[in-house]
Amino acid sequence: xxxxxxxxxxxxxxxxxxxxxxxxCNQAIPSDSYxxxxxxxxxxxxxxxxxxxPTDHMYIMKCSEEGHFSEGGLQPFQNIQLIPSACILNYxxxxxxxxxxxxxxxxxxxxxxxxxxxxxxxxGADRLCMPAPTVEQFVEAVKVTVLANRRWIPPADKGxxxxxxxxxxxxxxxxxxxxxxxxxxxxxxxxxxYFEEGLKPINLVVENELHHATPGGVGQVKAISxxxxxxxxxxxxxxxxxxxxxxxxxxHNRYLEQVSTANIFIVKDKTICTPVLRGTILPGxxxxxxxxxxxxxxFQVEERLxxxxxxxxxxxxxxxxxxxxxxxxxxxxxxxxxxxxxxxxLGAVSQxxxxxxxxxxxxxxxxxxxxxxxxx
Numbered sequence: 001x002x003x004x005x006x007x008x009x010x011x012x013x014x015x016x017x018x019x020x021x022x023x024x025c026n027q028a029i030p031s032d033s034y035x036x037x038x039x040x041x042x043x044x045x046x047x048x049x050x051x052x053x054p055t056d057h058m059y060i061m062k063c064s065e066e067g068h069f070s071e072g073g074l075q076p077f078q079n080i081q082l083i084p085s086a087c088i089l090n091y092x093x094x095x096x097x098x099x100x101x102x103x104x105x106x107x108x109x110x111x112x113x114x115x116x117x118x119x120x121x122x123x124g125a126d127r128l129c130m131p132a133p134t135v136e137q138f139v140e141a142v143k144v145t146v147l148a149n150r151r152w153i154p155p156a157d158k159g160x161x162x163x164x165x166x167x168x169x170x171x172x173x174x175x176x177x178x179x180x181x182x183x184x185x186x187x188x189x190x191x192x193x194y195f196e197e198g199l200k201p202i203n204l205v206v207e208n209e210l211h212h213a214t215p216g217g218v219g220q221v222k223a224i225s226x227x228x229x230x231x232x233x234x235x236x237x238x239x240x241x242x243x244x245x246x247x248x249x250x251x252h253n254r255y256l257e258q259v260s261t262a263n264i265f266i267v268k269d270k271t272i273c274t275p276v277l278r279g280t281i282l283p284g285x286x287x288x289x290x291x292x293x294x295x296x297x298x299f300q301v302e303e304r305l306x307x308x309x310x311x312x313x314x315x316x317x318x319x320x321x322x323x324x325x326x327x328x329x330x331x332x333x334x335x336x337x338x339x340x341x342x343x344x345x346l347g348a349v350s351q352x353x354x355x356x357x358x359x360x361x362x363x364x365x366x367x368x369x370x371x372x373x374x375x376x
Contacts, residue, residue, distance in 0.1 A: 045154045048159050048191055049192055050162075051191075055189060055190075057077055057145065057149055058145065058187040059072060059185055060185045061183070062184070063181065069132070069182075072137070072184070085173060085174060086179070087172075087173045087178075088168040088179075091169075091173070092228075093128050093168065093178075094128075094168035094169065094223070095130075095222050097118075097121050097165040098117075098164065098321075099112065099117050100160045101188075101375075102153070102361060102363065103150075103155060109146060109150060109153060110361065110372045110373070110375075111142065112361045112371060113285055113371045114139045115139055117138070117285065118133070118135035118139055120285070122135060124218075127218055127223070128221070128223060130167060130182055132167060133167075133184055142186060143375055145163065146375060159192040162189050162190070162191045165184070166184070166185055166224075170183040191323075199328065201329055201341065201342065202328070202329055203241070203242050204245065204259065204329055204331070205245060206308060207246065207248065208248070208253065210230070211247060212226070212257055213257065213281070214250045215278075215279055217280065219279065220277065222282065227260075230245065233245045233247075234260050245260050246264060247259070248308060249280065250280070255305045255307055256275050258282060262324055263275075263281070263284045263287040265318050266306060266314040266316070267314060270300060271299070272294050272302070273303075274291070277303070284321060284322060290357060292369065293356045293357060297356070299349070311334065316347035318346075318350045318353075326357060328341070328347060
């Protein structure tokens with residue numbers, strides 16, 4: 001963890017934090033205080049997609065002079081102001097997270113493993129020389145934000161509330177050095193599916209020149225700089241009719257790493273393989289959950305080097321992500337050679353794992369894993 005004491009300025013120009021209530025999520029500003037004639041009133045839950053929608057509140061918390069986060073609170077959803085010399089604008093020092101909130105039929109709300117996201121944010125912040133909220137602060141801030149925006153959570157069969165925490169260095173710098181000010185905030189938006197195709201199998205292309213991450217880099221954390229670097233390959237792939245890109249390792253250019261924003265799994269008989277985490281692959285929370293579920297259901301799970309050639313002998317391939325849950329892969333193209341899997345719907349193993357995971361996330365089955373957090 002990052003513990004150095006610094007002097008903090010006011011150079012970020014972020015508005016003042018109002019109504020601090022980190023102590024308990026029950027103190028959140030009630031969202032029904034806002035007019036029901038807002039954008040929500042005319043919105044159909046059937047037309048969500050995966051695009052940002054302005055909601056009622058966001059959460060902001062700043063770092064103190066002692067290097068600790070405290071006195072966070074809600075503000076009306078709004079634009080933020082940053083000085084041009086802010087560290088995030090010049091050097092891109094920030095980490096993000098992704099969580100979901102589902103609404104149950106009894107109107108309670110389910111969060112899925114938020115403490116794992118808080119822990120991953122802490123690890124990412126340390127890698128980028130930033131202090132971070134504690135895991136407890138992170139989880140409580142998520143609860144506060146979700147409850148303050150609860151009317152924006154779609155019915156469970158229509159989508160979910162996407163939660164985006166972001167920790168950034170917001171202070172002014174000129175040289176490449178950790179900034180004097182740090183800001184943590186959370187905003188939310190209702191969404192449907194990450195891919196327009198929903199659960200229809202996606203088509204991937206293996207990238208043979210560009211790489212997602214390199215050893216010693218930041219591929220294992222959700223640094224914002226990771227994503228701009230893969231846009232070129234992703235745009236080219238979509239222009240050629242593919243859904244997304246599957247990346248290989250940067251040393252041998254042979255071993256599978258991950259899809260742009262998701263982890264990859266291959267299935268052969270009763271064995272499920274996924275690339276081993278070795279500093280270049282994001283440790284997805286959905287990935288971790290799928291491995292635990294698969295093991296509990298009697299599958300053999302191998303975390304190891306997975307060569308690109310194994311794709312051509314696999315029974316099924318699927319990917320997982322904190323936003324996408326689990327998506328089947330219909331085909332993969334590598335060096336102009338295309339391998340197809342089941343053309344319609346999920347394969348048997350993918351379906352079994354997807355059903356188990358989404359049922360826990362949506363509260364459709366008993367959570368024997370203890371992964372969900374219920375908000376009333």
